[in-house]
Amino acid sequence: MENLAGWASEASAHAASVDRLMLAFTLMMVALSVPVFVLMAVFAVKYRRGRTANRAHPVNRNVWLEVSWAIVPFLLTVVFFVWATKLFADLYDPPADAIAIDVVAKQWMWKFQHPGGQREINELHVPAGEPVKLTMASEDVIHSLYIPALRLKQDVVPGRYTSMWFTADRPGTYKLTCAEFCGVDHSVMGGSFIVMTPAAYERWLGQSQVDDTLAAAGAVLFRERGCSGCHGPGATVHAPPLTGLYGRPVPLEGGGVVTADDQYIRDSILLPQSQIAAGYPHIMPTFQNVLSEEEVLQLVAYIKSLRSGSPEGMRQ
Amino acid sequence: MSERIELHEPFSDAAQQHEAGMLGMYVFLGTEMMLFGGVFAVIFVTRALHPAEFVAASQKLHVFIGALNTGVLLTSSFAVALAVAFARAARARLAAGLLVAAAGLGLVFLGLKAFEYTLEIHEGLLPLFSRPANFSGPVEHLFMNLYLVATSLHAIHMTIGVVLLTGLAWRIARGGVPLPGRVALVENSGLYWHFVDVIWVFLYPALYLAR
Amino acid sequence: MTMDNALERRPNPDDLNDRGLSETQDERVSYLRAGHTLRSWLLTTDHKRIAILYLISVTLFFFIGGAAAALVRADLLTPQADLLTNEGYNRAFTLHGVIMVWFFLIPSIPNTFGNFLIPLMIGARDLAFPRLNLLSWYIYMLGGLFTVFVLIAGGVDTGWTFYTPLSSMFSNGHVVMVAVAVFVVGFSSILTGLNFIVTVHKLRAPGMSWGRLRLFVWAHYATSLILVLATPVLSVTLALVAAERLFGLGIFDPKLGGDPLLFQHLFWFYSHPAVYIMVLPALGVVSELVAASARKPVFGYRFIAGSSIAIAIIGFLVWGHHMFVAGQSMYASAVFSFLSLAVAVPSGIKVYNWTATLYKGHIELDPPFFFAASFIGLFVVGGLTGLVLAMLAVDVHLHDTYFVVAHFHYIMVGGTVSAYFGALHFWWPKMSGRIYPRIWGRLAAIFIFLGFNLTFFPQFILGYLGMPRRYHVYDPSFQVLHVLSSAGASILGVAYLMPFTYLFWSMRYGAPAGPNPWDVRGLEWTVPSPPPKHNFEEIPVVTGPPYDYPLEREGDQGEAGDAAEGNAAEGNAGSRA
Known part of the structure; x- marks a missing residue:
């Protein structure tokens, strides 16, 4: 199970925000659903047919009650809508100084090109603490670059560029996979996402074979x-x-x-x-x-x- | 409604049966509208994505044949409308004759369409029959693909319509359809025919008249 | 407990007084005995017989699709590719999806129970177009035949979503054949939807106003609207994919400037409403089951009926939530996210109203109640996790992971399949004329509930940890959860088979049901079980609202639960008409 760290750890501040949002929403789900489960069980026992119980004045409609249980959960979800949409909008707003890395997806591999010309396949090295922007293209079908530790994914669509940006801040080796079904070897189209300290990243760039920027x-x-x-x-x-x-x-x-x-x-x-x-x-x-x-x-x-x-x- | 109408199983009176038949046809035409709606959505999105090339490709179509065909179809719809009116008045022979005329105009439409396809094959513009290299660019190829799919889908509907009207006219002429008792049959076939015409009336500007 | 005693006895077909063993008077004149030849079944225009044809064929496809699921789950026991090859696995889950969506879930409740019950519930002798109804079944079978052909010929590996350009240019399975199968079966859906709409509009019995329709009928009416409006869009989309694949007429081909996302828009414009095609009839069934179990008028009839229509309408406006990470614009995503969250409102109304219906009811813990309760539980979990996926930032993480798989199985399998079995258990006495042992029904419901949760709850965790869906080879650290899931699936598989043993058993050995074995209200319970060929001797005149259970009753006025069975019910039978 120790390998789960490569999937589930929070490698960026965004990942931590998503987890907080999820936790808060889970609490709301419990608050909205547990009363239903408990009441159903209680009613099933208490009002069992043939059992003595006070059944006087049952009602079969109450518009205000119904409106309230339509509106209250809705207002709660609107709060979460605003929260989630704010987080999402940030994903569309990369800093201008982000390191630009190009990604080309093809059946069934990921190719990365760093600005200095360093290339790698199925491995992506990035420096910690610095914003990185990926510009992605596909040679064939739709793929989707998914880095669970960042809580990010983005489809890579043939015929257009898609992009994604992040600032990873915890050095380590994480998973990188394809999330959009892309044919025979979809499930083995993945690799590693390696976050390095800026110094280590510079060293890595220097060691990599480079023809040209x-x-x-x-x-x-x-x-x-x-x-x-x-x-x-x-x-x-x-x-x-x-x-x-x-x-x-x-x-x-x-x-x-x-x-x-x-x-x-x-x-x-x-x-x-x-x-x-x-x-x-x-x-x-x-x-x-x-x-x-x-x-x-x-x-x-x-x-x-x-x-x-x-x-x-x-x-x- | 005349007394000769025959009632089918679940219905208790003639008016109910008539209304149910009409409602069924309208719902069916609703589904047909959504079917072509998908095609129109693709046409409009393609145009929005590549406005200049779309217009350029559209200008290579034979706009006069398209216009002629629009006229042919509108005339045929007029004939069908008359046929329904005469069917209501129990003028069976006249109704049958008009239905045949409308079906004939439908055949003229299909003939012109076939002629247009032949011209396009000679110009190297019709996908399936010409090499992709003949197109001036990828979007022209895309446009002609769309054109072929949309017009042939419409032509299939036309063919069904021609068969429907011809069969109906034949049955009316032979007395197989008591009028005005079963006028619903004529009305429903007419509705279908008008619908197929209307689709063309929208397809024509969307494909031929893009400017 | 007449029924349980009946289990002990041996059949004596010659003794007409031997109830439960010989043909009853009602059965002699029922639709089941109106012709015994195969021809009388295959050429029938009786909606009840067509419903039985659908019941058999839909259930058959449920088990074919289930077999594919079993293969998938068995393969996922280990992280390596051992049982199936990569391609074999892709074909297995694609087949599972295609068969379950189009050959089971979409036709399941409408074409069986809708067909059987709508005319009975609105006081009609048949659907408006009986021959069209039969045609619809033949078209369904033709589509099924194509699918079986594909199955034998080696399958298809695009996933049930047929995303281009994988499906149009890269896949080497029988994509065109499957597209044809789905295209064909779409016509069957359209004809059924059309028939229901016209029937509900034109064939209601005198006095059966819209406000007196049963909630089951309302739900089917809403479903039919989606069927006729959404299905043709799928048909044309698949036709375009087939044209691209067959003739090279690229419409979505990015090399020609076509847009693969356009395919997704068109596909989900159908397929999201299709989700509501699958679940709305189930919601209708559960409304019936809850009211019948509580023997009380449904709480908030208007809100429940209205919410079905609201779901049908909003359902057409949320398709973009399948494409939050596909590259659509941020603003489009925000709008789709908001509308998707809004679907929670009508769904929530239903759940809370069902709970309120139970309040101060006379609840019989019969199998239908068990299925309804398990439906509500699973639907709530499925619905709320749907909201998780509607939240943009969270969906970026969870899209295309096992979280999504778990979510829609809670709705489709936990919801729709539970309702399907609930409906089967509730109306089986009406359809077959016989009663099955209730204890077995309760057990089946419990096993299905437990097996289901064991199968799919671990998948929520898998998804949040980041396991993508449609993965054949996976990280060994996920194995524990996958083994749990597969173990649950085997319980679920056995639990799904259980009902078919005791239901078949009941056809021969079960006690005769009588018109109203559950002691509930509704026009279908006023006619004999099984109903005669023409449903009603005289078209009933409706004078009151649906679910007209007496509101004020003493809680314990001595009605022992079992008195209802059989005899007592016959007394109530005529009171409605």
Whole structure:
């Protein structure tokens, strides 16, 4: 049973909050249900047929009583609704300085890419006390990254990025599994979630084999796949500039504005005709069957890295 | 109601039987509406996800054939409405004739639809019959998949309707359906036909007229 | 205790005075004897006979689905993959889900007891469309045949939820075949729902106003609304999956820009209301059982009837709570969470009103009461743990874990199956004309309750510890709880088989029931048991409210519990009509 620690321990402050909420709710469940059980048992004995009991003036309706047992439990649940929704909303609000780790799920393994280019499979190392944001993509079916010790999970859906963030604060080795049924080997698609002290994490990063940082790998792809032919410096084609693009609003053809986030950049690479930046021709080809999800993530990292420089830096 | 109406087992009078039949048909059409509702939901969500490509793909459809077909169907509905009116007035031959006319227009619709599919096959636009590479992009492929599924689901309903009206007209002509006693049968078949028309009236703008 | 004495005796079919052993006068003219050939059963349009056809076939599928569950539980005794392969396990739980959901739970109570009782309860001779009713059974059997074919051909491994793109592009089981089976059986549901709606609207006996309908009928009316409005959405969704798989007409294919989450929205738009299709009839049954056990008018009739309709309506607006971690927007999740918590209100009303109904009643501790009480207990646990899952931050942790498995089994198995058996025990004397030994009924109820809790309570703990569902190979630290669960499942399996032994026994050896063996009120208890082919000799005229038990009675005016059985009841029989 000692292994249960890998599942059930509270590795983050969020996990502790969820457990507190659950405990409080359990108490409410007991308060709402035990009277029913006790009264049923008491009535079944006391008012057994043929048994002497005071049955004078039974009632068969009492609107106020009924309204009250509709309203009171409801108000109680509303309190819990607010509490739970507040906790949930925090999950959508990652700090800006979070370490960005990319996740690619495929049947039946988890691949992780750290910003420095370190890659690992079925193991995720993170530093304690620092916020981490995972950007996740799937190569095939829907998976779901589940880290019970954080009380967190998020589906990984093909065709879009999903994300999740956390600050783990207790170093240790925890479980990491797939929670969404994904085919034959679903139940063995898992591994370890390893929280290390920041110093140990730095050491681990240093020891891991690295070819390139993510952004650098993306830069290589950017040249190799011909992106630079249109989007690069000196290109003659009228293509949108990418420097400083990330996080900025992009006016679209036909009205509307989107923020250039990870999802937008991904869609622009794979489904380029869907959201066309206003004022540019529809000439971008799709890279749907050319790039893997990992490569797309590297390109996204590269484009994100083009923050500095003049606004029209890439185009002359 | 005439005295010739035959009562079926659980009913105690003719009005009750008539109302039950009508209510049953309305409930059935409610389920049909939810069936197509699923298709429409998919169409609208797809459009919301890819507005520009959706419109571009829609413009490749043969909008005139679609418009012609809309006209054909509306005319056929008119014929069915007349048939119901004549059936109520016990004008059996006229009712049967109009039902046949409506079914004929239904066949015209199906013929035009088939012709449209052939054109699309030649243009390399119809999934199943053309290579995915022919599409200008993935969303056009997606749109044409949806188009094929939605229109063929509708065509299946049309085919059922044609068989239904033809069979009914034949039975009326042979005197198998005493009128106006069993006018409910004509009314219910008419309701089904109108319903299938209305579905087209919504499918046509949703698919052909996306702008 | 005439009945218990009957157990001792040997049959003497020649002696007509030998009650309990020979055919009674009522049985001679009953629907059961209206034709003895197989043809007279297979071509019947009598709602009661069709109900029996459903009872047999639905129960058969219950045991096929149960066999798959047994396989799953046996495999989970050990953390390794020993009994089944990974793929074999996936096929076993998928089959269990598909058969239990569409071939047992959805048709269980409506198509058997609803079919049998709605016309009797509203004072009609049959359902509005008797031939459609028979057609519905044949369509059900056709769908069942497809499923059995899939079973023999090797099964399917997508889970009963058919999530794309796993089902449409990656799975290598017989997905299309199963989709066809579910599609087909959907038509059976639609026809049954349509028939019930029209019947309740148009065939009520004179004086049977909406406010005088039994709560069982109200619950079935609400269920029928869901059946006709939600089922077609599932049909079209599965048709789209089949088109994608069969013809490559990708609709949800992310590579074409399709949205796999759209499939989930459409699927749960049906499948969440489908949960209420499964549980609303059970709630109707329990309302009847509680009122009958207490021999008292139901407390708050209007609130219970209204809450059925409220559940049916809100049930259509909560599907998104299956997708809190699927990537839908935070605001959508918040709205769905709130609406899901709101379902607690009508459900809570029912539970509290049932409890209040028992207050100052004349409670007979008969098998129906045992089943009703165990239903209420399990439904309360299932319902409240449902609220746990409706809370967003907690669901992020518990979604797709064993907590969810435990929760919906408390509702579906603890709730619906208990109600199914409760209904079987309550109306068996009406359907068969014979009484079964009550002590065995009580024992079966107790064993089912204990076995059920032992099976599924450990799964709440497993879930909170983080064990994901649909896991074949699991962490050895979970083994203790899994062994407990499997042990409970074997008790449960035996307990489910028990009723079929003594119920069959009663058909030959049980004492004749008489029209009203439980001494309760309701139109179905005014006709002989088993009812004659046309239910009522004359359509009854209803003059009073349902559950018109005398309100003021002396608690102990000397009505010994057993006097009710058989003879005393016949006196009451005519009083209603």
